Amino acid sequence: MKIFVSVKMVPDVSAPMLVKNGELIMDADRTVLNAYDASAVEEALVLKEAYAGEVVVVSVGPAKAAETLRKAMAMGADSAVHITTENMEEELLFDSYSYARILAVYYKDQYYDALFFGKQSQDTDAGLTGSMVAEILDIPYVSNAINITREEDDKFVITRQTDNNQEIIKTSSSCLITCSNNMNEPRIPSLKGIIASKKKRLQKINLRDLHINERDYKPQTKLIEYKTLPSRKAGEKLEDDAEKTSKMLAEFLYQKNIFQ
Amino acid sequence: MILSHLLTIHKDGINRASAEILARCRELKNHLLKNSINTELHAIICNSNVSLWNSSKLSNELGIYGVDKIWITKKGNICDQNKALIKYIASAQKEATKKYNIPSLLVMESNELVKDILGGLAIHINASVISDVIKFGFSDNNFTPRKDKSLYIRATRPVMTSKALADVKVIDKQIIISLRPGSYNLPDVNDLETVPKKVEIEYMNDRLHSPNNKISLKNQIKQVINATEDFIDLNEARIIVAAGRGIKDQNGKTLIANLAEVLNAGIAASRALTQSGIYDSSVLVGQSGKVVSPQLYLAVGISGSVQHISGILNSKMIIAINKDKNAPIFDIADYGIVGDLNKVIPILIDEIKKIKSK
Ligand SMILES: Cc1cc2nc3c(=O)[nH]c(=O)nc-3n(C[C@H](O)[C@H](O)[C@H](O)COP(=O)(O)OP(=O)(O)OC[C@H]3O[C@@H](n4cnc5c(N)ncnc54)[C@H](O)[C@@H]3O)c2cc1C
Numbered sequence: 001m002k003i004f005v006s007v008k009m010v011p012d013v014s015a016p017m018l019v020k021n022g023e024l025i026m027d028a029d030r031t032v033l034n035a036y037d038a039s040a041v042e043e044a045l046v047l048k049e050a051y052a053g054e055v056v057v058v059s060v061g062p063a064k065a066a067e068t069l070r071k072a073m074a075m076g077a078d079s080a081v082h083i084t085t086e087n088m089e090e091e092l093l094f095d096s097y098s099y100a101r102i103l104a105v106y107y108k109d110q111y112y113d114a115l116f117f118g119k120q121s122q123d124t125d126a127g128l129t130g131s132m133v134a135e136i137l138d139i140p141y142v143s144n145a146i147n148i149t150r151e152e153d154d155k156f157v158i159t160r161q162t163d164n165n166q167e168i169i170k171t172s173s174s175c176l177i178t179c180s181n182n183m184n185e186p187r188i189p190s191l192k193g194i195i196a197s198k199k200k201r202l203q204k205i206n207l208r209d210l211h212i213n214e215r216d217y218k219p220q221t222k223l224i225e226y227k228t229l230p231s232r233k234a235g236e237k238l239e240d241d242a243e244k245t246s247k248m249l250a251e252f253l254y255q256k257n258i259f260q
Numbered sequence: 261m262i263l264s265h266l267l268t269i270h271k272d273g274i275n276r277a278s279a280e281i282l283a284r285c286r287e288l289k290n291h292l293l294k295n296s297i298n299t300e301l302h303a304i305i306c307n308s309n310v311s312l313w314n315s316s317k318l319s320n321e322l323g324i325y326g327v328d329k330i331w332i333t334k335k336g337n338i339c340d341q342n343k344a345l346i347k348y349i350a351s352a353q354k355e356a357t358k359k360y361n362i363p364s365l366l367v368m369e370s371n372e373l374v375k376d377i378l379g380g381l382a383i384h385i386n387a388s389v390i391s392d393v394i395k396f397g398f399s400d401n402n403f404t405p406r407k408d409k410s411l412y413i414r415a416t417r418p419v420m421t422s423k424a425l426a427d428v429k430v431i432d433k434q435i436i437i438s439l440r441p442g443s444y445n446l447p448d449v450n451d452l453e454t455v456p457k458k459v460e461i462e463y464m465n466d467r468l469h470s471p472n473n474k475i476s477l478k479n480q481i482k483q484v485i486n487a488t489e490d491f492i493d494l495n496e497a498r499i500i501v502a503a504g505r506g507i508k509d510q511n512g513k514t515l516i517a518n519l520a521e522v523l524n525a526g527i528a529a530s531r532a533l534t535q536s537g538i539y540d541s542s543v544l545v546g547q548s549g550k551v552v553s554p555q556l557y558l559a560v561g562i563s564g565s566v567q568h569i570s571g572i573l574n575s576k577m578i579i580a581i582n583k584d585k586n587a588p589i590f591d592i593a594d595y596g597i598v599g600d601l602n603k604v605i606p607i608l609i610d611e612i613k614k615i616k617s618k
Binding site: 011013014017019024026036096097100119120122123124125126127128129130131132134135136140141142143144146157159161162163164165166167168169170171180181182220221222223224225226227228229232234235236237238239240241242243245246247249250251252253254256258259260 | 340342343346371372373375376377378379380381382383384388389390391392414416418419420421422423424425426427428429430432480481482483484485491493495498499523524531534535541542544547548549550555556566573577578579585590591592593594595596597598599600603604605607608611612614615616
């Protein structure tokens with residue numbers, strides 16, 4: 001069984017940040033493996049451990065993205081593919097559409113049982129890339145998976161979270177699955193894993209060598225500016241014994257017409 | 261141009277998010293009409309419970325929003341197969357725009373149903389897409405379709421776990437947007453069409469969107485697990501009581517259930533509790549769960565992590581109960597109680613009962 005997991009390097013959203021003159025200022029060095037992708041890697045590794053197979057992680061990004069791929073290999077992925085965008089200014093402007101077009105060109109020529117994606121990325125929360133790739137490749141897909149098992153050698157049984165319930169879906173191989181972070185706790189790489197990852201194969205492919213026209217991955221969306229969130233002011237805060245505060249809260253709710 | 265919206269119909273009407281979206285679309289439509297730009301508002305219905313809604317009910321419910329045309333299927337529910345839903349919407353959009361060869365803007369609610377298909381649909385119909393926005397419109401001085409018949413749409417969306425907003429633009433002939441519920445106010449009935457116009461209803465040729473056999477055989481639903489039987493839909497709830505790690509265990513869960521009952525509220529949970537299995541992941545609110553927009557969000561024993569807060573910012577009012585007076589949730593709460601929830605909630609329930617019985 002061969003699973004490719006697409007992973008993305010994202011800015012660490014827990015880092016302090018600031019919006020100034022329409023720009024977002026944050027520490028460019030603080031980057032992490034997107035949490036949802038980490039869950040996708042974890043799930044691929046669990047399946048590999050149960051049913052044997054190979055897990056390959058793939059990322060489109062600048063030189064630094066290699067760190068993200070090493071991290072995924074330290075978790076246990078067998079090898080990595082880095083589609084590099086070095087010295088490409090437009091890389092900074094890529095949107096989900098750009099990533100989807102580029103990844104689809106790479107996956108088109110690969111053999112796979114499944115392509116795993118995180119369901120969204122922590123920085124933009126757009127959540128589009130997975131289903132875009134599935135549509136471009138014309139393969140079945142299941143999104144927002146919270147559990148994946150293998151059946152009869154060529155099928156996956158996937159539980160997905162919907163708006164109000166869960167669905168169990170059966171899909172044949174050569175499918176695409178986007179993973180929720182509610183399906184597992186991604187393992188922390190062990191020291192042994194980290195050392196082993198250094199010897200694992202990391203293939204570099206320059207985006208320019210991938211057979212794709214620049215206009216085919218031209219971003220659809222353009223950033224105009226960043227803004228600060230309209231602030232929600234902290235209101236009244238009661239600190240007193242429970243008897244008093246509860247009464248006041250009930251009264252407050254009544255005043256605000258909450259009971260109907 | 262064509263403005264359209266994908267909606268599901270229920271026994272009692274359309275859902276709140278759809279009403280918000282249709283009202284916003286109607287506003288844009290009227291604006292365009294005033295500027296002599298021929299515009300129609302269409303509704304694409306994907307779960308035609310035709311038995312519940314006859315054509316006059318459809319016409320009445322949607323006519324007040326100025327809807328000109330409804331696309332509907334005789335097939336019943338087609339929402340449960342992503343590829344089929346994509347094809348269905350695509351053929352409605354194609355039919356709608358073919359006639360006039362004009363640009364289109366499709367606005368959908370940002371929920372799991374839509375998240376499932378959004379990217380795929382955009383590729384399928386060759387549209388540009390902006391997901392999960394809280395505001396959208398035509399660019400100020402350029403709201404008219406341009407010479408090449410493309411539109412310029414500007415939208416605002418939360419990024420970086422809702423620590424910042426990004427304004428983005430797309431220019432294209434076909435554009436799709438998904439909108440967070442609660443981003444626009446529910447319309448006042450007096451502002452809507454008093455005499456609903458007659459809405460044209462078009463049944464789709466269901467052959468056009470039946471999934472090709474290759475795909476449908478590959479992708480089958482085996483089972484649907486209804487996590488919560490008797491529940492108040494969090495997307496619709498006026499009031500939500502949300503439980504965090506502070507409630508600890510089943511006893512705490514019972515307290516929350518009792519409070520929700522007197523308030524007639526829906527119940528949500530933070531990730532701490534969906535991870536530990538105390539609540540089902542269907543009720544998770546936040547970055548990786550639902551974005552909610554109730555009149556009141558009552559957070560109990562929730563610290564207020566950025567990931568949780570990012571799902572509740574569209575709430576009209578936030579109230580927090582937490583024993584730690586420095587908990588970040590208080591920074592965004594309109595009203596807060598510092599105290600032990602095990603003491604506060606039972607008294608609160610009694611007080612609410614007292615007031616209600618008066
Ligand atoms: C990628 C990613 C996505 C995430 N997505 C989400 C998401 O969608 N939703 C989400 O909720 N989280 C999400 N998280 C997790 C998030 O970071 C927090 O870990 C989580 O929200 C914490 O939940 P909590 O507030 O219930 O628990 P805690 O942070 O542990 O807070 C518990 C609070 O309860 C209070 N308390 C304890 N006992 C009492 C008592 N007796 N009376 C009153 N108060 C009491 C404490 O003072 C404390 O403030 C995500 C994390 C990541 C990395």
